Amino acid sequence: MSVLVTGGAGYIGSHTVHALVEAGENVVVIDNLSTGFSQFLPESAPLFIGDAADENLVEGVISAHGVESIIHFAGSVVVPESMRDPLAYYRNNTMTTRSLLNVAVKCGINRFIFSSTAAVYGNPEQVPVPESAPTRPLSPYGSSKLMTEIMLHDVASAHGMNHVVLRYFNVAGADPQARMGLATAGATHLLKIAVEAATGQRAKIDVFGTDYPTPDGSCIRDFIHVSDLAQAHRSALSYLRGGSPSVTLNCGYGRGYSVLETIEAVRRVCGRNFAVQYAPRRPGDIMTMIADTSRIRGVLDWTPRYDDLETIARHALQWEEKLFHERQADQQHAVSA
Known part of the structure; x- marks a missing residue:
C-alpha cells in the first residue's frame, strides 16, 4: 500500500516525502513542477508529472500503486498574488481539490490529509488563535483554502472519509542536511527574502507596515520549521x-x-548587514498570527525539534548559500562553454 502526495516536489511536499520514506512508507508523487523540483525527491518515490486535477491521471496512479491515503499539498500559496488574480486561486486550490476528492471517493480512499493555512482566520480576535476561532479570511488565498476545508468536511461526512486538516502558520527554514529547501523564484516568504538579501542576491528587504499596534510596529508571525511540519x-x-x-x-x-x-x-x-526599506501595509496582510498549539500537541505524537528562530534562520541561510553557489557554478560553466 502507498501514500499519494500531490505537490510532493514542492517546498513542504518534498520535506514530507523524505520524512515518509525515511519512516518506511511507500510514497508516490504527482506534481506538475510549476513550483516543484524533481531533484528534491528521493529515488524511491516515483514522480508522475501532471496536475492533481487530472482525474484520469490520479485514478491511474491510485490503481497502479495501491494508494490507501492521500496527502494533498498541490496549490497556489502567495497572498498578494491571490489579491491580483483571485480566480486562479479558486481554480488551483478549490477546484483542483474538488477533482481530487471526486477520484478519492470513486477509488474508496478513506484517509486524507489537507494542507491548509492560518490565513483562514483573518485577523483573529483571540491570540494565540485556537482552531475553534471564527474563520474570516482576508484574501482569496485564505478563502480558497477555507472553501476546500468545508468541501472536505462535507465529502468526509457523506462518504466516511476520515481526514486531518493542518492549518500552517509561517513555514520557514530548510532541510538540516541541505538536501532541499525553498527554491521557487520570486518567493514571498519573509525568511527566504531575508537570506537572499544576506547572500547579496537582493539589494534590500521590504518591510510592509511599521505602524501596526505591536511592540515594534511590524507584523508578528509564528514560524514553524519545515522539517517539523513534515513530521x-x-x-x-x-x-x-x-x-x-x-x-x-x-x-x-x-x-x-x-x-x-x-x-x-x-x-x-x-x-552581515543588509538594507531594509519600509513600505506601506499590503492588502490582505494579517497583523498578529500566533497558534494555539494545545490541540496538535495533545492529539498527535509530535514533538518539534527545531523550535528556535535562529536555528530556522541558520538552516534557511545554509540552503540559500548552497543554491547561490550552485547558480554561480552553472553560470561559470555556461560562460566557459
Whole structure:
C-alpha cells in the first residue's frame, strides 16, 4: 500500500516525502513542477508529472500503486498574488481539490490529509488563535483554502472519509542536511527574502507596515520549521491509521516574532548587514498570527525539534548559500562553454 502526495516536489511536499520514506512508507508523487523540483525527491518515490486535477491521471496512479491515503499539498500559496488574480486561486486550490476528492471517493480512499493555512482566520480576535476561532479570511488565498476545508468536511461526512486538516502558520527554514529547501523564484516568504538579501542576491528587504499596534510596529508571525511540519504530516497519517476521528489542527509553535525581530535573527546568523526599506501595509496582510498549539500537541505524537528562530534562520541561510553557489557554478560553466 502507498501514500499519494500531490505537490510532493514542492517546498513542504518534498520535506514530507523524505520524512515518509525515511519512516518506511511507500510514497508516490504527482506534481506538475510549476513550483516543484524533481531533484528534491528521493529515488524511491516515483514522480508522475501532471496536475492533481487530472482525474484520469490520479485514478491511474491510485490503481497502479495501491494508494490507501492521500496527502494533498498541490496549490497556489502567495497572498498578494491571490489579491491580483483571485480566480486562479479558486481554480488551483478549490477546484483542483474538488477533482481530487471526486477520484478519492470513486477509488474508496478513506484517509486524507489537507494542507491548509492560518490565513483562514483573518485577523483573529483571540491570540494565540485556537482552531475553534471564527474563520474570516482576508484574501482569496485564505478563502480558497477555507472553501476546500468545508468541501472536505462535507465529502468526509457523506462518504466516511476520515481526514486531518493542518492549518500552517509561517513555514520557514530548510532541510538540516541541505538536501532541499525553498527554491521557487520570486518567493514571498519573509525568511527566504531575508537570506537572499544576506547572500547579496537582493539589494534590500521590504518591510510592509511599521505602524501596526505591536511592540515594534511590524507584523508578528509564528514560524514553524519545515522539517517539523513534515513530521506533523507523518504523525497525522499514523493518527488516521489508528482509526481516530477527523480533526483540524494548527501547525505552529505557539510563539510570535515580529518581522523586524526576524530580520535581526538573520543578521545575527549570517554576521552581515543588509538594507531594509519600509513600505506601506499590503492588502490582505494579517497583523498578529500566533497558534494555539494545545490541540496538535495533545492529539498527535509530535514533538518539534527545531523550535528556535535562529536555528530556522541558520538552516534557511545554509540552503540559500548552497543554491547561490550552485547558480554561480552553472553560470561559470555556461560562460566557459
